Every structure is written in C-alpha cells, then in structure tokens.
Amino acid sequence: MIDLNQFAHSLDQLEIVHHDHLSCVRKTFRSDLNRAQRNVAKQRHFRPLYTGLARVGAAEVLDFRVHDDRAELLMPYVEGMTGHMFPVHATRNIAHTLSMSLSTLLYAELNDSREEAVELSLFLDKLQVVAQSTTDEELRTLVIRASELLAVLPGQLPFPMGDCHGDLTLSNVILDPLAGVTLIDFLDTYLETPLQDVAKLKQDFVYGWSFRKEPASLGIKAEILCRYHLPQAITQIERMYPQQVWLMTLMALARIAPYVRDLTTKQWLINSLTHCMKG
Numbered sequence: 401m402i403d404l405n406q407f408a409h410s411l412d413q414l415e416i417v418h419h420d421h422l423s424c425v426r427k428t429f430r431s432d433l434n435r436a437q438r439n440v441a442k443q444r445h446f447r448p449l450y451t452g453l454a455r456v457g458a459a460e461v462l463d464f465r466v467h468d469d470r471a472e473l474l475m476p477y478v479e480g481m482t483g484h485m486f487p488v489h490a491t492r493n494i495a496h497t498l499s500m501s502l503s504t505l506l507y508a509e510l511n512d513s514r515e516e517a518v519e520l521s522l523f524l525d526k527l528q529v530v531a532q533s534t535t536d537e538e539l540r541t542l543v544i545r546a547s548e549l550l551a552v553l554p555g556q557l558p559f560p561m562g563d564c565h566g567d568l569t570l571s572n573v574i575l576d577p578l579a580g581v582t583l584i585d586f587l588d589t590y591l592e593t594p595l596q597d598v599a600k601l602k603q604d605f606v607y608g609w610s611f612r613k614e615p616a617s618l619g620i621k622a623e624i625l626c627r628y629h630l631p632q633a634i635t636q637i638e639r640m641y642p643q644q645v646w647l648m649t650l651m652a653l654a655r656i657a658p659y660v661r662d663l664t665t666k667q668w669l670i671n672s673l674t675h676c677m678k679g
C-alpha cells in the first residue's frame with residue numbers, strides 16, 4: 401500500500417480507498433474547515449484547458465463532506481509524476497509538455513484577470529505576522545530584513561486580480577504523458593492573483609523547493625530541467641509586473657519560515673530568500 405502521507409507537508413491526512421471499483425484518494429482536513437471548503441470549491445470549478453500537447457485539468461471532486469470536526473474530499477487516484485519525481489523520470493518531451501502546460505495555465509489566468517490597486521500595507525502586515533510566528537531566530541531576522549526592503553516600493557501597486565491555483569508548486573501538479581496535467585491541492589490564498597501562481601512556480605523552477613531534499617545527482621538533473629524548461633509565461637509576466645512578481649516571490653518564500661522543521665529546509669530557505677532579496 402502506498403502511503404501518500406509521506407509526500408504531504410500539511411497536517412491533512414491522505415488515504416487510498418476503493419470506491420465504485422476506482423482507486424481513490426481521500427483527503428481529510430482537520431483544521432480551518434471553512435478554508436477547506438473554499439479550497440475544494442476552487443478545485444471543483446476549475447475549467448480544463450487544452451494546450452495542443454496536453455489537457456490541463458483539476459482532479460475530479462467525487463465527493464466532499466463537512467463534518468463537525470473534519471472535512472473529507474474524495475477524488476480519483478491520478479497516475480503520473482509529481483514534484484520530486486520530475487528530475488528522475490522527466491524526459492525532455494515530458495519537461496516540455498509540463499512547461500507548455502504551465503504557461504498556458506498562467507496566460508489563461510492572466511487573460512481572465514482584471515487590474516486592481518493593492519495596498520503595500522497588506523504585505524507588510526502579513527510579514528509582521530510571519531515574523532511573529534517564526535520561532536527560529538535566524539529565520540525571523542531574515543523575514544524582518546525582507547519586510548524592510550518593501551520600503552523601496554510605492555504605497556500601492558496594480559495587480560492582475562482573479563482566479564489562481566493558490567499553491568502551484570510541482571508537488572501539486574501530476575503529469576501523465578497520455579492523460580495530461582492534473583492539478584491538486586488548490587488553496588484559498590490571501591491575494592487571489594495569477595501572480596501568486598507565478599511566484600509559487602518560481603519557488604520551484606528558480607529555487608528548487610520540490611527538489612531541495614534530493615541527493616546531489618538528482619538535484620543537478622532537477623536544476624537542468626528547471627533551467628531549460630522554465631515556463632515562458634513566467635518570464636513574460638515578470639516583464640509586465642516586475643515589482644509585483646518580486647514581491648509575491650519574496651512573500652511566498654518568507655511565508656515558509658514559520659513551518660521550517662528541518663535543517664535542509666532551513667538552509668534552503670536562507671539561500672533562497674537571501675537570493676530573492678538581492679533581486
């Protein structure tokens with residue numbers, strides 16, 4: 401029996417169950433059930449896209465129930481590679497399909513968005529909470545330094561606002577060369593903007609989040625995959641919204657600080673955040 405929980409970072413519990421002769425995944429949420437409902441609503445309402453190379457869709461929501469103490473989501477078990485598996489299994493063709501699919505997704509999100517001014521104080525307040533809830537002193541100091549850098553930005557910035565996945569890391573993408581790209585683990589986030597997805601993909605493609613614990617040999621393969629297959633949309637959207645993408649990437653990295661539990665992740669975060677702060 402595959403234990404999916406070894407791949408999960410949150411406290412949500414994952415089990416493989418059989419339902420109508422199908423192998424399914426049951427995900428049990430035990431905290432913030434209202435947010436769980438919003439996450440699942442995003443997954444349910446995601447409209448599939450077709451890139452010519454692959455279909456990009458969300459894992460089907462077969463059932464979703466909210467109980468007093470938990471919420472349970474039932475979805476099909478989706479075969480394919482995800483997160484840390486990409487550097488091991490991805491051929492050039494697969495990496496290309498992944499990259500094109502993610503670009504199509506980002507362009508579609510941007511196309512459906514509308515521009516709105518966002519106050520800088522939203523980010524400053526968030527970073528203050530992040531610093532307060534970070535127990536590791538070195539990381540807390542780094543988050544405070546990051547928030548001081550925001551002083552160079554104007555008090556308001558225009559953002560493309562609209563639907564996004566919310567936690568678009570490679571561990572929430574499952575790719576099967578025949579079935580296409582399936583998105584899981586949608587997240588209701590503090591700023592519903594496609595730039596959140598750009599930032600989360602940068603966390604992987606530029607900083608290697610999903611591969612940070614891989615041995616050096618695979619780490620190099622992952623770096624090559626990411627360097628040569630960075631979705632083109634990331635570069636283009638970054639040209640359109642340079643300050644905003646920088647800010648969202650800084651926020652995405654800083655917000656990991658309170659959850660760091662191991663030395664590899666701590667070192668990875670120090671290196672990534674320091675690099676991003678120089679950008």
Ligand SMILES: Nc1ncnc2c1ncn2[C@@H]1O[C@H](COP(=O)(O)OP(=O)(O)OP(=O)(O)O)[C@@H](O)[C@H]1O
Binds near residue numbers: 414477483574
């Ligand atoms: N429907 C599914 N089909 C196949 N694999 C799945 C499915 N749902 C989850 N998984 C596997 O379990 C892992 C963790 O699932 P998920 O991302 O939903 O949990 P999580 O607790 O939020 O984890 P994280 O914090 O790492 O995002 C996925 O990266 C994937 O490998």
Ligand SMILES: [Mg+2]
Binds near residue numbers: 571572585
């Ligand atoms: Mg996940």
